[in-house]
Amino acid sequence: MNCFNSNFRSGMSELNILSTRHCNPQETKVLREIDEKGKDLPLGFAKDPDRTNEFVHLINHDCSNEELYMLMMVQQAKHIRIIKKCAVFFAFLGIISLIFYLLGILATL
Known part of the structure; x- marks a missing residue:
């Protein structure tokens, strides 16, 4: 450095x-x-x-500065991928709970 x-x-x-x-x-x-x-x-x-x-x-x-920059970019990419997977998981969980909610409403009719 x-x-x-x-x-x-x-x-x-x-x-x-x-x-x-x-x-x-x-x-x-x-x-x-x-x-x-x-x-x-x-x-x-x-x-x-x-x-x-x-x-x-x-x-x-x-x-070198370029190597450090690339190391930081790789770590950022890993963290972004983890955040994306978490967002997809919670979106999927929300969709499933919405389906169960709608099924519960239909069952009461």
């Missing part, structure tokens, strides 16, 4: 787009000092989104 800041990298690791491993104590100490000074973390490191004052090493941080 050429020019992404540490907040963006943290977000990418939180969404599991980038693989991570926890930093060892020596790396954590150096990164904490950098973070306390308000500087951006070095390329390949980010704050752990689940733990405060912990840092992670981004395993595949050297992906």
Whole structure:
């Protein structure tokens, strides 16, 4: 990742787009000092989104912008497909309940 800041990298690791491993104590100490000074973390490191004052090493941080964009597009497509399946399920469920409702009205006549 050429020019992404540490907040963006943290977000990418939180969404599991980038693989991570926890930093060892020596790396954590150096990164904490950098973070306390308000500087951006070095390329390949980010704050752990689940733990405060912990840092992670981004395993595949050297992906190009296009590769990251494609990864995000693939994940968006997966999520859209899941939403579509849920919408179809509930529409089908609504149609079935409407049919049973109409059958109940016809049965009372």
